[in-house]
Amino acid sequence: MGGTFQALDGGGAAIVLDDIEISILRSLAVQLLELIGPGEPEPAADADPLAALFAEGPSEPPSDPALARLFPDAYGGPAGPQAPGADPAELAAMSAEFRRFTENDLRTRKREDALAVVRSLDAVAPAGGGEAELELTGELPMRWLGALNDLRLTIGARLEITEDDESAQLFRLPDDDPRKPMVMAYLWLGGLQETLIETL
Template sequence: MRDGDGSIVWYCLPFEVGLLESMASQLVELVDPPAWSEDPLERWANEREAAPLDREDPAVSRLFPDASSNPDEASDFRRLMEAELRSQKAADATVVLEALDPAQGKAEPTVTIPVSEQQAWLRTLNAMRLVLGARLGIEDERDAELVDTLEPEDERTPVADVYHWIGYLQSLLLDAITG
């Protein structure tokens, strides 16, 4: 629902707040951003010393794809942009965590998303979908269709349900922003 100032108000259920909070926290852990510092020199050192991403993890390699088929170019891009991308994704997820915080423990929670935070929400919901999609082994259109039609007893069904729910939230948010 959209307010006069463009804020979007989401009337949600307590378990939805908890689920999204957990997903956003896991995302911050996965991208493992370099430590922030006010001091640019220290920040640069932190970026250089940050633990490398585990690119064997399909979720990580989907969030941070090679920027070129040429290995030297891909490595150049990582050197220039990876720390910034890790920080950006963590900052986006933190915006979501902070918006969810006041809704924790409420019987009838509402979450308010001002215009200035809507891009961070969209990017974070999308990152959650990419991570869940990787966990579900979605690599092509056929895999995606299979995930849409899993049997209830399939062990992937609980994850697929969350994947579909995040997709639904993202489309509601897009409708509210563009509508």
């Protein structure tokens, strides 16, 4: 897995992927879609558009650690901003209120990012030699960037990575460690994310 994103003339990014890399990326994006869950049902034709706009989402944080990493509390908690001397109950109430009005939209965006990855991978077919060039233009580079970030957050939660410097320890895992494939995917996705950021 050695492909990196390169800038395209006129904007966007391109990467050469082999059929195994395409398969891995597609599989990870599909698993992310399954983790995020289905979208909200389409409103009925006679539904009040204003009511749909202000539809409420969940107020409790997800119990799955990976989902909790994707949808963290807005206030307090390990991922939220801290306020010295703030009342934890008040921070929890503020987080619940914020989550109630934002999580549905955030889930939709993350779902659309992962779907964009799946669809763009489905549109490329490896030529002779088993490689294909994928070009990302328009909104696709940002969609891919969002999905790559979400994939790394999810895998990082599964590996229980809490500090950036812990990734150096992951390099030293023995080959027979069952976490090794996930670690390799985590590090590879980090390289893709980094080179995509550089092209933008």
